Amino acid sequence: MNVKYWLPRSFTILQEGYSARHFSSDIVAGSTVAIIALPLAMAFAIASGVGPEKGLFTAIVAGFIISLLGGSRYQIGGPTGAFVVVLYTVILKHGYDGLLMATFLAGLMLFLMGAFKLGSIIKFIPYPVTVGFTTGIALIIFSSQMKDFFGLPVATMPAEFIEQWKLYSTQLSHINYYALTIGVVSIFLLIKLRHAFPKIPAPIIVIVLSSFMVYVFNLPVETIGSKFGELPSTLPSPQLPSFSFEKIRLVFPDAITIALLGAIESLLSCVVADGMTGDRHHSNKELMAQGAANVASVFFGGIAATGAIARTATNIKSGAYSPISGMIHAIMLLVFMFVFSQLIVLIPLSALAAILVVVAWNMSEFHHFKAIALKSERNDTVVLLITFLLTVLIDLNTGVQTGIMLAGLLFIKRMIDVTGIIDKKDQIRMPFDSADEPYETEDAFAISKKNIPQGVEVYEIDGPFFFGVADRLKNVLNEIAQNPKVFILRMRHVPMVDATGLHALEEFLDLCKNNQTILVLSGVNEHIKLKLKRMKLEEKIGHENITDNIDHALIRANELLKKEPYNALREH
Structure with missing residues (x-):
């Protein structure tokens, strides 16, 4: 032990x-x-x-x-x-x-x-x-x-x-x-x-x-x-409460x-x-x-x-x-x-x-309630409103239990909608891991074929960016020995992102800023770009830091590295 x-x-x-x-x-x-x-x-x-x-x-x-x-x-x-x-x-x-x-x-x-x-x-x-x-x-x-x-x-x-x-x-x-x-x-x-x-x-x-x-x-x-009388001036003596199996x-x-x-x-x-x-x-x-x-x-x-x-x-x-x-x-x-x-x-x-x-x-x-209710996906809005209404109108037990059950069912539906029959786990993976080599061998945009400048880290989310993956993103910077100047997050294989994923991305952006790191997104599809815009995340990240592919992301990273740190950070 x-x-x-x-x-x-x-x-x-x-x-x-x-x-x-x-x-x-x-x-x-x-x-x-x-x-x-x-x-x-x-x-x-x-x-x-x-x-x-x-x-x-x-x-x-x-x-x-x-x-x-x-x-x-x-x-x-x-x-x-x-x-x-x-x-x-x-x-x-x-x-x-x-x-x-x-x-x-x-x-x-x-x-x-x-x-x-x-x-x-x-x-x-x-x-x-x-x-x-x-x-x-x-x-x-x-x-x-x-x-x-x-x-x-x-x-x-x-x-x-x-x-x-x-x-x-x-x-x-x-x-x-x-x-x-x-x-x-x-x-x-x-x-x-x-x-x-x-x-x-x-x-x-x-x-x-x-x-x-x-x-x-x-x-x-x-x-x-007037309602409760005098207050004690010290703690009471500890005593064991009465127990019964019926209670x-x-x-x-x-x-x-x-x-x-x-x-x-x-x-x-x-x-x-x-x-x-x-x-x-x-x-x-x-x-x-x-x-x-x-x-x-x-x-x-x-x-x-x-x-x-x-x-x-x-x-x-x-x-x-x-x-x-x-x-x-x-x-x-x-x-x-x-x-x-x-x-x-x-x-x-x-x-x-x-x-x-x-x-x-x-x-x-x-x-946050208004943002999810008005700007998020319909499924997230349904979970939010049902949890809220059941909590208020019935009780908290019913609200939480039903909300979690609905979220689980909708997650299964999302996986059916976006996932093929592929023997691969959703994960956030490091591009320099040797286990990724076979995956990138025939890929024109494989990171192994690119020149990564000093001070730049590249990670990739492979699969749907939902609540089960969101928490892992928060710990990514802790896995890196030294905070990078630019962090490229590749999202080319991310077909969807839910409200929890967007919230985690916003928290990760704030964490990057606190560590004097600039976040650049690569390979974001149009559907996710629309979500970023609705939630005003596009504005926080910076339109020029949301790129179409890894080549454009590396060009942007080189531009940022050439600038003085203060000037580069001030833009964001």
Whole structure:
């Protein structure tokens, strides 16, 4: 057994050397993230149907373990918006004990996914499915927050989207205009502060100001204290939840959904962090850490946790050096809870609802949703819309499962449409591999017959560029010892590309730019050129960098090599 393979990133980074300067950077970043995480953890817990303290317990316990044992250098863990819909539904159906059981089972599943090295498989979930259920979740979060945003006197909210709006329509005469004013002003401040002062944690400013106004003017709005009472100032003693086989049977489907969502969200957060920093996460370590964190959260009376994209990005922007910043974030939350528990109860629920409305908009990925719905292939649009509608109108389990099933069926159809009976695997292959020699012997455009200049790398995608191939493209630059000045990607044998392939190509283009590498495409067919134009990728790549064949691509590469690096890059 290779022990080093399973060592958490926090251990390996400490082994590489960790100085007082690094620790100082982690303290600043961890404290900054904790300030932002404080209102979010409580807001997500309340939206999930539990008390705000359970969100804090989760952010402290699970957040610490995810950073301690995880496979990412910068990951911040805790409650997230992705879980709100599922957790609220589980609590309505099975109570909080059922949620603890489902979260415990999901933790075990996540741990086993990592232990059996299934981390890379999670990445193959088609992009339209991911966008469909993410946008659906965002809409449901928005819908669920209208009760507190308008200050409506509703004791229990239904989980179903249609039922929620039927209920709202009967409560229009009971709007609390003080709560509504706080909500609207809070949204205005969140948006304005984010653009005018991006380094200031806008959520904490909003809850401080709104709490002050409610306290000073004694405004008749619902607060954390009026609804949930006093908050504890420390963590509860750990205890084992009650188990029963009947409860396990009932919550098992929900546990699968929590595990799947946790895996997707955490690995997506890791990918975002890698894109921002150039680091590379270890997906299997990360899944094992997520599993351990969710099990520990159950022992301390918390809820489900996963990697939080926005908080992870804030951690990076605040100068984090290592996973210790995530551990400091958890410790600082514990300090805040101990010191400020008497003040936290003054926070108005309408301000927290406003924060979640903005979170829902940010997580909706509306621009990606619109691009796939209006500009992508009909099949991708169908998968997207069905996943979205089923998530909103029925439930997340049905939406995700149906979306993946449809994507699989459409993939089979695509392969039938574009693939002949040829004994050859779809792959991204290196032109200098000796295994390719027989394939190129009779080819007039064989790379072996061309003069490849120094500083130029040539790769070829051989076959359909769909979601099963997209992830491999992202790792190509990591296989090259030294970043090339020009990267030629041959696509002469690519008959089609789906939405996931286009998204991967855009991410690869950004990665090339970050590495001071210019991307040139060769042999792109007219159908794919039309797709690049529709998605505005042609503009990003540069029309002159999309060529008809390898000869033209090499001519373009030579032109770029003759230019000064700054001038060449400035064009793109």
